[in-house]
Amino acid sequence: MNRVRGAGGSDGPKKPGVVRRWMRRLFLWGVAFGVLILLVVGIAVAMASRSLPSFNELMESEVGQTIVVRARDGSEIVTLGPSPGDWLASGDIPKVMKDAMISVEDRRFRSHFGIDPIGLARAVWVAFHDDRRIAATSTISQQLARNVFLNNSRTIDRKLREAVLAMALEVKFSKEQILELYLNKVYFGGGAYGIDAASRKFFSHSARNLTVAEAAIIAGLVKAPSRYSPTADVQAAVKRANVVLAIMRQNGVLAASEAAAVDVSAVRLKQDEGQNSIRYFTDWALPQLDLLLPETFEPLEVWTTLDVGMQRAATAAIKANTPRDAQGALVSLDRDGAVLAMVGGTDYVSSNYNRAVNATRQPGSAWKLFVYLAALEAGYIPDDRVVDEPVTINGWSPRNSGGGYAGPIDVRTAFAYSKNTVAAQLGNEVGFGTVASMARRFGITTPINTLPSMVLGTSDVRVIDMTRAFAAVSARGTAIEPFGIVKVTTADGELLYSHKPTRAQQLVPDYVAAGIVDMLQTAVNIGTGKAAQIGRPVAGKTGTTSSNKDGWFLGFSSGITTGVWMGRDDAKAVPGLQGGAAPARAFAAYMRYAVAKRPVEKFDTDLKLPEWQLEPDDEALFGEPGDYYYVDEQGNLVDPNRRSDVPARPFPPEGEPSPSGQQNQPPPAASGDFLDRAIGASPEPSARAPDTAGDVTVRSGSRPQVSPP
Known part of the structure; x- marks a missing residue:
């Protein structure tokens, strides 16, 4: 006999019961998992507590690690370790x-x-x-x-x-x-x-x-x-x-x-007389041991690149030349990147803040190094003619120091006298992003803006990064990696670490490096950096920011590159502070000692231009791949020696399809009027269209022209 259940029967779906059942299961699983975790942790804690030393053993255990720091000649410069206490x-x-x-x-x-x-x-x-x-x-x-x-x-x-x-x-x-x-x-x-x-x-x-x-x-x-x-x-x-x-x-x-x-x-503090500027260097170098060594607590001996005599000379140069109430910093690199001297302030005891590696300040005209590197790479040479005249770029109108304009001058002179209007025109022509990419290529690690005013050094940088960039120029365009530790041994002499040189990487072609060295040397010989002369060839660049808040001088001679910065920590103006004054004098005072025992070296400024820059025909584009550097789509440098997909030649002939299917063009340097000049033609002013990020207005004429020398 079939029984018929009404609408209120119990055969319908029992969803609430299923949910409760699954919630109960999840709760039980969670409890079981929690108990398991507690059990594992309890076992681990019990085992750890049994293996711990006794209280007396912990009392007698050593605290801290003794580290003997040695200079490049092996002499002991400082011993770091626990201070005495009961x-x-x-x-x-x-x-x-x-x-x-x-x-x-x-x-x-x-x-x-x-x-x-x-x-x-x-x-x-x-x-x-x-x-x-x-x-x-x-x-x-x-x-x-x-x-x-x-x-x-x-x-x-x-x-x-x-x-x-x-x-x-x-x-x-x-x-x-x-x-x-x-x-x-x-x-x-x-x-x-x-x-x-x-x-x-x-x-x-x-x-x-x-x-x-x-x-x-x-x-x-x-x-x-x-x-x-x-x-x-x-x-x-x-x-x-x-x-x-x-x-x-x-x-x-x-x-x-x-x-x-x-x-x-009102607390009276003990006067600390035992510190000196060497601690700026050790404060920078020793933390790197955490990356260079496996975990160890035994006493160490750290052999560094520091030259005691140069450090003493650098300290004296900064103290003697830094304006009152201002601070100074200095970094000096050997040709292989070894840090020879580092000063992070005028007095380590009063302030151990290391301005040489931690502070970020505007470099002013010292940044023009990257502007002119980009221009040289784009085809300019030091003898090319430009025009120092009023210019407006996207509503921004730079002015020269002193307010005057020189009219038609060559690139070398514009750089030597730090002409802001010419730097603005060149930066606009090659592209502000290109200038930023050049700075990145040479080791600038801080954020870089690409506004037109960036050509005058409005992006904050570190002293050690700028010094590294100038050292790469000194090395004929080869990348330099600053380092301070040569080797690390135990107290018994067991070698734990030894510095290995990084693989050389060419950042720009030789002729670009030669061109910028030519201009840097001129800046010291007759330009804004004359106070940095030391009686032998010196190449360098000054930098001064608005209202005299920062003063820079960076340069090199006889394989040693040195960067000097001066300014106030609160970024207030320092009356009379200019890169060509106190910083250049401090550079000269230090470098006279630093290079005294080195042979005089003349700079190689011979511009051996590549064939594509001398010849207008397509055959000139077939160069040796090793003569060029490569960048990816983001502008990052690519070492061709590490790539298997490097093209057989860096610039395929015009019209030949690229891997992406686009038509390849010759490098930017081979622009229309430049090639016309090479074959003796007279280009029209409009024949060379600028590669700009915005509109440019030159008030008393057209944009800078490349005229026959």
Whole structure:
């Protein structure tokens, strides 16, 4: 007998039951997975805690690494390592020091189990909400594990090991023991490991007698020892210490009245007499050991490229010539890229900020190196005629220093006297993107704008990058890679690293390099760089920015290339500062010493032009591939020796299809009026159309013409 169920029967789909069943399964799987993770972590923590050294063993373990730094002649120039300090037992450490450190580094230290889930969750939420990277959330236990057992690499594997070791420390030791180990081993800068070494270094007394203000200064150093060091930047140290005091007040470990009574700026600091400008070099070179060496904690000997005599001469040249209230920086490279001298400021003790490698400033007319390199590559030669006259490009009208115009002059003279209007016309003709690409090719690593005014050096650059570019010109257009470490050995003499020269890469053809050296030499002989003369051939270029905010001189002689910058850190004007004055004089003072024992070298400025620039017919385009460089679609340099798909000739004859199917044209240098001049014809002014990024108006005539010499 069939039974008929009504509409309210129970045979319909049971979707809610299916969803609940799958939710239950997912929950159970999640719980099982979580239990498995906890089990794995628990086993890892238990094994790690069993393998940890005892408290006494950790107390006696070495802190920091001793590094002996040697000059290029093998002499010892500095030894870096832990500063002397006593081990303070937990009961000897002032309570205010403990409170300050816990407040600023790990306010839930007393309650967590080695890692801080609340802090980590908040950091993830902030990163997700503000669309930025997860901020550092290392607890005191994690920092201790990293300082004692690991390195500072930012890999996931290292962070996981750090977390496991932190929990193992919590299992094996008490909170007071962990805090005691941390405060006696954490790095506070200047070779000071532990609060007692830091107190003696900065305040000339033991940490047993620290005041609230002094404890706040020391606690503030952990985040960035070099940035907040009171011997490097007092204002930064005071500002950071006041932040620490505010956090202590918020956490309730310091009463508001007590915090208000603290005057951090009144703390008397120990005068540091032991530093000198060599530290600018070591501060730049030694961090590279993390990339050059496998992880090691044994004592090292680092053999560098630094020449002690040249460093001393460079320091004296900067101090003697830098205007009052301004700063100066210098980088000097040998022909292979070895850093012979580096000065990052007028006084390392008052400021350890390395302006030679970290500061970015506008180069002014020194940037014209890249403008004229691009013009030479496009077919100009130093003897070509241009016109120094008013010009407007996309509404921008550059003016020359002094406001005058010379009229028809040759390219060499325009460069030597740093004519802004000519640089603007040339940059517009070859393309501002082409100038930017040239700068990139020669080692400029900072952002480059392609506005018309870029030809006058409005993009910020680093001293070491500009010096590298001029060194490449000195090397006849071959790329130069600055380096400061020659080799690294253990204290027993075992070789850990040895510098190997990079493969030579030609950045521009020889005739382009010869042409720019010709003009750089003229700039020193008769132009804006006359103050850089040293009694032997010198090639170089000055640079001065608007309102005299920056002054530059970069040049080379006898295989040594040196770049000098001067200006104020706050970018305010420096009265009378010009590249051809103080920077050029500092360059000359240093270079007289640097090249004194080297033979006099004359520059090769013979323009051996390629056939395509001398002959107008298609046969001239069949050159040797090795005579040219190659760039990809983005303008990046490609080494033809590393490519298997380099064409048999760099420029196929006109009309021959390219791989992309487009018609190939001769290089830009073989423009219409240039070829007409080569065969004696008289080109029309309009025959040579500019390759511009916008409209150009020359007020008293047409755009620059290439006229017969």
